[in-house]
Amino acid sequence: MPEPLAWQIATVTGVRPESAEVKSFTLALPAWRPHRAGQHYDVRLTAEDGYQAQRSYSIGSPPSQTGEVEVTIERIPDGEVSPYFHDVLRVGDQVEVRGPIGGYFVWEPALGGPLLLVAGGSGVVPLMAMLRERSAAGDDTPTALLYSSRTLDDVIYREEIDALAVAKDGVGAFQTLTRSQPPDWTGYARRIDREMLSEVLASIGPQPLAYICGPTLLVEAAANGLVELGVPPARVRTERFGPTT
Amino acid sequence: MTERFTSRGFFGKRRDAGTDRADRIPPGQYLTDGFPVLSAGPTPQIPLETWEFTIDGLVAEPMRWSWEQFQSLPSRDWTVDISCVTKWTKLDTRWHGVSVDDLLAAVEIDPRAGFLTAQSYGGYTTNLPLTDVVNNQAFVAWQYDGAPLEPPHGGPARLVVPHLYFWKSAKWVRGLRLMEKDQPGFWESLGYHIRGDPWREERYSGD
Amino acid sequence: MDDPLMLDANAVAGDLAEMFGFDVSGSVHRCTNCGNQGAVATLLAYVHGPGTVLRCCICHEIVMRWVRTPTRIYLDARGAAYMEMGLS
Numbered sequence: 001m002p003e004p005l006a007w008q009i010a011t012v013t014g015v016r017p018e019s020a021e022v023k024s025f026t027l028a029l030p031a032w033r034p035h036r037a038g039q040h041y042d043v044r045l046t047a048e049d050g051y052q053a054q055r056s057y058s059i060g061s062p063p064s065q066t067g068e069v070e071v072t073i074e075r076i077p078d079g080e081v082s083p084y085f086h087d088v089l090r091v092g093d094q095v096e097v098r099g100p101i102g103g104y105f106v107w108e109p110a111l112g113g114p115l116l117l118v119a120g121g122s123g124v125v126p127l128m129a130m131l132r133e134r135s136a137a138g139d140d141t142p143t144a145l146l147y148s149s150r151t152l153d154d155v156i157y158r159e160e161i162d163a164l165a166v167a168k169d170g171v172g173a174f175q176t177l178t179r180s181q182p183p184d185w186t187g188y189a190r191r192i193d194r195e196m197l198s199e200v201l202a203s204i205g206p207q208p209l210a211y212i213c214g215p216t217l218l219v220e221a222a223a224n225g226l227v228e229l230g231v232p233p234a235r236v237r238t239e240r241f242g243p244t245t
Numbered sequence: 246m247t248e249r250f251t252s253r254g255f256f257g258k259r260r261d262a263g264t265d266r267a268d269r270i271p272p273g274q275y276l277t278d279g280f281p282v283l284s285a286g287p288t289p290q291i292p293l294e295t296w297e298f299t300i301d302g303l304v305a306e307p308m309r310w311s312w313e314q315f316q317s318l319p320s321r322d323w324t325v326d327i328s329c330v331t332k333w334t335k336l337d338t339r340w341h342g343v344s345v346d347d348l349l350a351a352v353e354i355d356p357r358a359g360f361l362t363a364q365s366y367g368g369y370t371t372n373l374p375l376t377d378v379v380n381n382q383a384f385v386a387w388q389y390d391g392a393p394l395e396p397p398h399g400g401p402a403r404l405v406v407p408h409l410y411f412w413k414s415a416k417w418v419r420g421l422r423l424m425e426k427d428q429p430g431f432w433e434s435l436g437y438h439i440r441g442d443p444w445r446e447e448r449y450s451g452d
Numbered sequence: 453m454d455d456p457l458m459l460d461a462n463a464v465a466g467d468l469a470e471m472f473g474f475d476v477s478g479s480v481h482r483c484t485n486c487g488n489q490g491a492v493a494t495l496l497a498y499v500h501g502p503g504t505v506l507r508c509c510i511c512h513e514i515v516m517r518w519v520r521t522p523t524r525i526y527l528d529a530r531g532a533a534y535m536e537m538g539l540s
Contacts, residue, residue: 286507
């Protein structure tokens with residue numbers, strides 16, 4: 001048995017496009033351990049001369065998927081690690097990872113709700129793991145997802161989110177498209193603001209357990225908005241991704 | 246020992262300098278055209294009305310400049326190569342500012358002073374021997390590439406010591422304190438080299 | 453605070469685990485400067501520099517900072533007055 005957080009060498013067993021700039025990578029792990037929804041893996045790339053680059057990527061797959069994990073990665077044009085995943089890595093390649101990590105930005109049914117999930121861009125990944133966990137457990141915690149994307153083509157897990165909205169199992173899905181909207185768009189068409197948060201809150205109740213994940217400035221805006229609306233800061237958990245490009 | 250794992254086809258964002266410029270890239274560095282922003286904390290927003298620059302410590306009389314006074318000091322353009330300890334080197338960066346020589350000329354330095362600590366808004370510090378900042382080796386810049394220096398890159402004003410790793414070029418600098426002994430600054434007290442010469446690859450303490 | 457480079461300490465939970473031996477992102481810390489008490493993961497992380505700096509989410513003072521060299525980790529945790537870690 002390797003140590004809990006030792007680096008291990010995973011094998012890429014699947015690559016699937018999720019949206020214009022986002023792909024999911026399935027990694028088979030020799031020392032797989034069950035994760036909690038919301039956790040991430042660290043990925044480390046090493047060049048021949050020893051140069052290394054390290055990043056963290058959220059796990060999108062639920063813990064019930066054993067032996068492997070799925071990380072969903074947005075291609076950052078100016079990036080160093082995400083372009084390697086998108087442009088170089090193929091099925092059968094190996095990649096060094098350690099995890100699962102992050103015991104704070106996690107949700108499981110025992111933590112209760114109501115559950116408010118706020119995502120920007122690829123920040124939806126760990127939140128989708130929570131939704132999948134909720135569904136796999138047959139849990140009925142009242143839940144709302146507010147998801148901000150630039151355009152419809154940028155929406156990750158589009159079909160799965162659309163399915164959530166019609167499943168009527170207590171999950172409300174709210175979406176906003178900030179850059180452009182198709183003619184028949186019925187969702188929001190602006191950046192997340194207090195009024196939007198207030199409307200989403202109204203669907204699940206005023207004291208939710210909130211998880212916000214996305215670009216740093218979006219997370220700041222959403223977290224401040226929720227606190228201004230009376231959500232106790234201790235019930236707002238954040239995972240900032242850094243700058244948008 | 247297990248064999249070290251390498252990632253097939255991974256080279257990083259590094260660029261080959263080409264033969265004509267290779268002699269300007271210190272060992273272990275790679276060339277970048279961008280200007281990465283590195284920070285250890287929030288970017289301070291310093292209104293120019295309250296900004297000031299001070300030289301104190303081992304001097305007969307401390308000296309203080311307001312923004313207006315500082316701007317009226319003799320200043321010039323500087324074109325220098327810079328190397329960050331995080332391994333990027335950027336060639337021909339263009340700055341405008343005042344030589345540290347001209348700042349030090351405004352005070353009477355105690356003969357015991359051999360070192361200084363550059364102090365910044367936001368709390369950052371870095372230490373330098375006086376011999377590394379005199380003879381036009383260092384300047385305080387308020388323009389980069391012909392425009393006011395942006396706060397993420399150290400504006401209103403930044404110390405630039407181009408012949409040492411760029412952590413010595415304190416962003417948001419607000420003064421120099423002259424000292425008898427070399428006192429490790431923010432990164433120097435946490436494993437980084439006390440001097441940081443990129444040509445000797447003085448990255449870490451003990452290098 | 454509108455610094456686009458700022459992350460949550462959750463993002464460096466792996467590096468913290470390497471130093472502490474286990475995941476401390478859910479453990480409780482107290483800020484030496486302002487006394488705020490909360491999960492380590494709520495600290496604000498600055499990772500784009502020669503080292504990593506974690507700051508208090510209330511007063512923004514430094515709680516922990518570290519540098520990793522090829523052979524060592526240097527850790528300054530004087531901004532954490534106290535830490536409480538579960539053993540299970």
